[in-house]
Amino acid sequence: MAGVLLRELAHARSGDKGNTVNIGLFPYRDEDYELLKEKVTADRVKKHFAGLVEGEVVRYEVPNLRACNFVLKGALNGGASRSLRSDNLGKCFGANLLRMYVEID
Amino acid sequence: MKSVRIGAGQGFWGDSPFPALDVVQAGRVRYLACDALAELTLAILQKARQKDPARGYVEDRFFSLLLGPCRSRGVKILTNAGGMNPAGAGRMVYDLSRGMGFKGLRIAVITGDDVLPRIGELKEMGIDFSDMETGGNISAIEDRILFANAYLGAGPMVKALEMGADVVIAGRTADPALFLAPMIYELGWRWDHWDRLAAGILLGHLMECSAQSTGGNFGADWWNIPDMERIGYPVAEVYENGEAVLTKPEGTGGRVDLETVKEQMLYEVHDPTAYVTPDVVADFTSPSLQLDGPDRVRITGMKGKPRPQTLKVSIGYTDGWLGEAMLRYSWPQAMQKARKADEILRKQFSALGLRFDEILSEYIGYNSLSGPLAWGEGDDLNEVGLRIAVRTKNKLDAAMMPRLVPPLALNGPPTAGGGGGGGMPRPRELIGLWSALIPREQVEKQVKVEILEVD
Numbered sequence: 001m002a003g004v005l006l007r008e009l010a011h012a013r014s015g016d017k018g019n020t021v022n023i024g025l026f027p028y029r030d031e032d033y034e035l036l037k038e039k040v041t042a043d044r045v046k047k048h049f050a051g052l053v054e055g056e057v058v059r060y061e062v063p064n065l066r067a068c069n070f071v072l073k074g075a076l077n078g079g080a081s082r083s084l085r086s087d088n089l090g091k092c093f094g095a096n097l098l099r100m101y102v103e104i105d
Numbered sequence: 106m107k108s109v110r111i112g113a114g115q116g117f118w119g120d121s122p123f124p125a126l127d128v129v130q131a132g133r134v135r136y137l138a139c140d141a142l143a144e145l146t147l148a149i150l151q152k153a154r155q156k157d158p159a160r161g162y163v164e165d166r167f168f169s170l171l172l173g174p175c176r177s178r179g180v181k182i183l184t185n186a187g188g189m190n191p192a193g194a195g196r197m198v199y200d201l202s203r204g205m206g207f208k209g210l211r212i213a214v215i216t217g218d219d220v221l222p223r224i225g226e227l228k229e230m231g232i233d234f235s236d237m238e239t240g241g242n243i244s245a246i247e248d249r250i251l252f253a254n255a256y257l258g259a260g261p262m263v264k265a266l267e268m269g270a271d272v273v274i275a276g277r278t279a280d281p282a283l284f285l286a287p288m289i290y291e292l293g294w295r296w297d298h299w300d301r302l303a304a305g306i307l308l309g310h311l312m313e314c315s316a317q318s319t320g321g322n323f324g325a326d327w328w329n330i331p332d333m334e335r336i337g338y339p340v341a342e343v344y345e346n347g348e349a350v351l352t353k354p355e356g357t358g359g360r361v362d363l364e365t366v367k368e369q370m371l372y373e374v375h376d377p378t379a380y381v382t383p384d385v386v387a388d389f390t391s392p393s394l395q396l397d398g399p400d401r402v403r404i405t406g407m408k409g410k411p412r413p414q415t416l417k418v419s420i421g422y423t424d425g426w427l428g429e430a431m432l433r434y435s436w437p438q439a440m441q442k443a444r445k446a447d448e449i450l451r452k453q454f455s456a457l458g459l460r461f462d463e464i465l466s467e468y469i470g471y472n473s474l475s476g477p478l479a480w481g482e483g484d485d486l487n488e489v490g491l492r493i494a495v496r497t498k499n500k501l502d503a504a505m506m507p508r509l510v511p512p513l514a515l516n517g518p519p520t521a522g523g524g525g526g527g528g529m530p531r532p533r534e535l536i537g538l539w540s541a542l543i544p545r546e547q548v549e550k551q552v553k554v555e556i557l558e559v560d
Contacts, residue, residue, distance in 0.1 A: 011325035011364070015373035017144070018238050018538055024371030026364070028325070051477035062377050062390050065367045071375050073238070077465075081145035081536040082424055084465040084494040086473040094324055096478045 003103040010036060012094030019082075021053075021075040021090035023097050025068045033066040039102045045070050048100050049093075070097070107345040109291040111284055111308075112354075113338045114171065114182070115139035116315030118146055118163050122170045124315065124338040124357070129174045131354035132340045135291070137175060138283040139167070139184040140313045147277065148421045148536040150188035151252045161190035168198055176207050176271070183262055183283045187276040189252060191216050194274045195557055202272075202559045210559040213265030215275040217552030220418055220543070221253040227547060234418070234541040246539060249422040255548040256417045258383030259305075260296075262286035264554045277419065279382045281309025284341070292345045296384075301347035303387035303409025306380065308341045308349050310387075311369050315339070318351065318369035320359035325368075332358025352401045361400040379410070381417075383545070386410040415542035424537035425462065425496055428503030429530055430510040431469070433490040435520040440483035442518035443468055443491040449517055450493060453509050461506075463496040488522070496535065503532035 006025075009032050014023040025040065027033050046057040055074030062069055076090055077083035087093075112128035114137040128134055141163040154161025163186035175182055187194040195214035202210045220227070224247075228234065234243040254277035263286050265273045273286070285305035288294060294301045311318045318339045320330035330336075337357025343349040353361055370389060374380055377389040391408035434442040447466045454461065469490030472479035483489065493510075497503050507529040514521035 011368070013322065013324050013368040013372055017373050017375070018540060020238065020375070022371065022374060024368060024374075026325075026367055049478070060375075060377050062371065064390055064393060065370060067367060067371060069371045069374060069377055078424070078535075079538050081148065081421075081538060084427060084429075084463060084496055085476070086467055086469075086492065091322070092474040096475050099475075099478055099480075 003101050005098065006040065006100040006102050007098035009102065010098065012097055014090050014092070014094035016076055016080050016090040019074055019076045019079040021072045021093045023070045023072070023094045025070065025097065027066060030066050035104070036068060037061065040068065040100065042070065044100070045072070045097065048097065049075070107292050108342060109136070109288060110134045110340060110342050111136040111138060111287055112340040113138060113312035113315050115141055115167065115184070116313065116317065117141065117143050118165065120315055122167050124336060125171055126174060127354045127357050128338050128340060129171065129178060129180050131356055134180060134340055136287040137171070137180050137182050138287070138309070138312065139182065139186065140280045140283060141184060141186040142188060142277060144419060144538055145421065145536055147189055147252045147254060147419070150190070151421070154189050159193055162186055162188045162194035162197065164197070168201055172198070172201060172207070173205060176210065181266070181271050181273070181287070183273040183286060185275045185278045185280070185283060187214065187274045189219070189276065191274050191276045198272055198274065199557045199559060207559050210272070211268070211270050212557040212559070213268060213270035213273045214555050214557065215257070215261045215265060215273065215552065217548065218254045218257050218277040220255055220548065221250065224250070224253060227543060232543050232547070237417070237540040237542065243539070243541070246422040246537065249424070251421045251423060251536065253418055253420040255543065256383060256419065257548070257552065258282050259286040259289055261552050261554050263289050266290040268554065268556050270556060280313040281306045281382060282384060284309030284312055285384060288343050292343065297411070299385050299409035299411060300407055302385035304347035304349060304404070304407035305343065306382050306385055306387045306409070307370070307389065307392065307404065307407055308343060308351065310380070311351055311366060312339045312341060314369065314372065316359060317372060318366050319353045319361050320365050323365055323368060325364050330358070330360050334358065347407060348403070348405045350397055350401050350403050361402055363394055363396060363402060366394060366402045381413055383412060383416055385412050414545060416545045416548050418541050418543055420539040420541065422537045422539060424535045425498045426500045426503035426532045427494060427496060427535050428506040428532050429492065429494040430507035431490050431492045432510055432513060432521055433488055433523045434518065435522055436485070436487050439486050439489040440468065440471060442520065443489045445518045446491050446513050447493060449513065450509055454506070459502055459506065461495040461497050461502070465494045467492045467494070500532055
């Protein structure tokens with residue numbers, strides 16, 4: 001079984017609301033949408049962000065955009081204006097999601 | 106079929122005014138909508154108002170640059186720059202306009218989003234203000250509240266346009282409603298045209314963060330975005346039936362295509378089937394997007410559901426202090442030196458009896474933007490910066506901590522560059538945000554729209 005970094009398959013953007021971060025994940029090729037849905041589950045994303053995200057992770061499918069939207073709760077050290085972190089607005093969560101290793105058959 | 110062109114002028118307080126000028130001069134727009142209020146901006150404005158009751162609105166060069174070109178081209182401006190003091194912002198624009206001789210210019214001021222003075226009364230009515238994120242009880246923060254403002258919808262802004270306003274100044278307003286209001290006014294949309302209102306909200310959402318739909322902050326091939334030094338802000342061409350094209354002014358940089366638009370479409374969105382705003386619940390999984398020529402994306406088929414009976418109130422409260430300091434080290438062993446400095450500082454905190462609620466050590470050049478996801482151990486980096494940040498309820502402790510850092514240049518590991526540190530930033534007050542829902546009629550009954558006409 002071979003594998004690639006998610007970065008090879010998709011691009012992403014993240015943003016904040018309160019103590020929650022969301023990440024939009026968009027495959028470069030439409031045909032990879034099904035693969036992303038199979039591989040990039042809410043569970044895997046929750047594990048991927050261990051140490052940064054304290055709450056639950058929910059995934060929404062957005063078929064008209066061929067995209068997934070991940071909502072990460074308890075992700076911002078209390079929220080942008082309470083956080084001690086350099087990335088207090090969660091702008092880098094999308095890029096950090098793309099560090100995930102995805103196995104391909 | 107009737108249509109209207111609306112442009113984006115601002116994505117946050119501090120955004121560049123020059124792309125807004127491009128929108129006014131080359132965007133063929135009739136309206137310019139400007140979002141100046143991020144979630145925490147009201148905290149800054151409230152502190153300004155506490156020091157001087159005449160302040161508390163967004164004070165920048167924006168209006169002095171934009172008023173003239175908008176006046177000469179008949180472009181109307183909508184903004185939430187009123188912040189905590191829309192009336193003060195109205196007077197500022199009035200004075201500016203009068204100074205420029207813009208006789209007859211009509212400035213609308215919208216008030217009524219501030220619910221702070223009424224929290225006690227509303228609680229007695231049974232409204233509990235529990236936090237939407239945590240479910241927490243507001244009594245935990247009630248004595249530390251800085252501001253409490255409801256997000257208003259497009260209604261008061263439409264009313265202002267009906268009263269002949271050239272400039273509409275609001276305080277806290279749902280960001281996309283700044284863009285929706287002129288669509289309702291120009292295209293005659295009804296308040297139960299849910300699909301059209303939802304289309305307007307989607308377009309507003311795509312424009313409220315300025316260049317984020319035209320190639321800014323773009324995660325795919327960002328290096329191919331043309332002329333980012335003169336990036337164009339989004340312009341929407343909206344039709345009576347709710348169909349629309351998102352584009353940007355001719356001659357500007359940036360790119361409008363399916364990828365740049367899709368990224369912004371999910372930005373700061375939670376459930377995409379229910380994007381809740383005061384005027385409509387929009388379903389972002391419904392529309393289809395098609396490329397409609399260079400830098401044009403056509404959006405059709407948008408669906409919406411009836412508006413909620415509640416409005417969201419955003420409450421800010423003081424929540425302690427942040428103290429921070431930085432120290433940079435050179436190769437060789439840059440990472441090891443920075444880690445050693447961190448160890449020394451933490452021992453000194455203990456020795457001095459400085460007890461912090463939280464200490465965060467980040468290594469710039471290694472993990473300050475990725476935390477535990479950083480790869481490797483940071484061996485053999487050219488340089489590493491230690492940034493140490495602390496949380497405390499005590500302002501003096503937050504101010505004291507950075508003073509321990511400069512001596513390390515002489516007393517600690519070698520090669521602390523950059524003048525021995527990153528300076529000594531002053532402590533910053535931390536602001537917690539709390540969101541609650543209240544019945545919309547409790548807010549709507551206190552909303553006022555007033556017109557100032559320049560004489």
